[in-house]
Amino acid sequence: MASIGQIIFWSMIVLIFVIAGIIILLLAIAFSVSQGSVVTNTPFPVGNLGKDVMLGCKFQTKTGQISSSVSITWQKDGLTGVVYQFQNNAGHLQDQNPQFKNRVTLFPDVITTGNASLLLRTVRMEDEGVYRCSVTASGVTGSASIRLRVGAFSAPNITRSENNSLAANAPRWLPKPDVTWLDLNGSQLNSSTQFSTLTMGIVQVTSNLQVQVTDGIYTCIIQNALVTALSTATVTGNGVSTTTDFTFNSSPNIMKSHVISTSFILFCMLVR
Template identity: 60%
Template sequence: MASIGQIIFGSMIFLIVVISGLIIFILAIAFSVSQGTVESSSPSIVGNLGQDVVMYCRFLTNNGNGQYDDVSITWQKDGLSGVVYEYKKKAAQLQGQNVQFRNRVQLFPDVIYTGNASLLLRSVRWEDVGVYRCSVSAPKISGTTSIDLKVAAFSAPTFTRQKEGSLTAEAQRWFPQPNVSWLSQSGELLNSSTQYSNNSADIKQVVSVYEGPVKADDTYTCLIQNSLVKAVSEATVTGNGVTGKTYFIFNAASTKVSNFQLLLTVILILSVIQKT
């Protein structure tokens, strides 16, 4: 006759075996349902008011291979009824589309088969702010990723060298209202003054002046920044005037816009424009 200790020990072994089998079974089901991922290279982005923005979504198998013919893609926005965009059976399915996005959104059908489910949103508005979800169902792939879209107004400044030796930067559209500072070529903070005026809908025109005097062949940096966007503009004084270049850093994504990402955005947008 088995002792109480033996009975307890045997029961524990039995429970361990059952629980282990259950875990293996659950993992097997999960693996059989989805052997891939759905992800975004920019889970938080800033759209420029009135301009187009691409929300990136990509799906791929765990081994990174494959071309996908049978794909369902659904874009939704948190807190909003209906869909932003839906794609099934190689065609748009817009019967349940929310009116806010009618004639304003587009996938890139020529690259869906490669695993690209990115969404083009045209002419960004304030009410477009929110969390968007890209859901994909394809052979061996099922998943959702989210993109947090924020909206601001921003533009690169143009530079003018004044006769008295000062340097002026003028940017036409910023919101929220930014702060402006100037740096010398060595990184020293320079004396400057900035004025703001309203365009439309409280969007600010920014005019900032570095008192100078500027020196030929020197480069001066003008920083225009608010809570969402920073414009880093380098102005190089030449014999004929001033040359400037600007790149943007988005605080929501905490990343500098790469040339590759800008190129990819342009290519995707142009591919849609050519077909419309």
């Protein structure tokens, strides 16, 4: 049986460890608050080949006040040099990787509002990868990572065919997508789809609905692992009006299957 002295001794040891843990926790919280924050609202953006894409990055100081002495550095994992560097109210591109020459820019007019976003022009396949936005200023030090994925996607042109059905033509998709047609109730309709391979593996999508249509609403879904294009075709008389909404896979590990659920489609149709 332990003596009173041993009990007191071990109680003191435990108390010391508890107090030390609380102090470390408080210091960590204080340090994180004092350093402000650097965040992104779009950690997995999708770039459309040949188009521009925005890599979002925002920062906030502990006081909410941002001075003009802000240093912003964009880097890409696996590449030497910088993507873009901003210091002393100007770009410093001496160490810029040649891949990004004349293709990237920040927005100096909004940096003092906490916006360090990067515009990447004319996206290429080799631009895919992890980018890091690092910000250093009075009251903030930190970084955020963004994984850019690159593909090709386009809205389909939906027309009424000679056999009183519908045909959808989308000029550019990569990776190769799946195509599904639904009626107003979310029931899948018979269709046939052809793919014509263009440059860089991009395919042109031509899909024909194999049922005769009447006045009403039909939905064409073109979807790959990166992007879903949900097109609503409203048939009235001989005319067809189309609206398309794009949604992007929010994480590389989500939607491994290209088949979208009927319940999800119905939800999207209801909230339009």
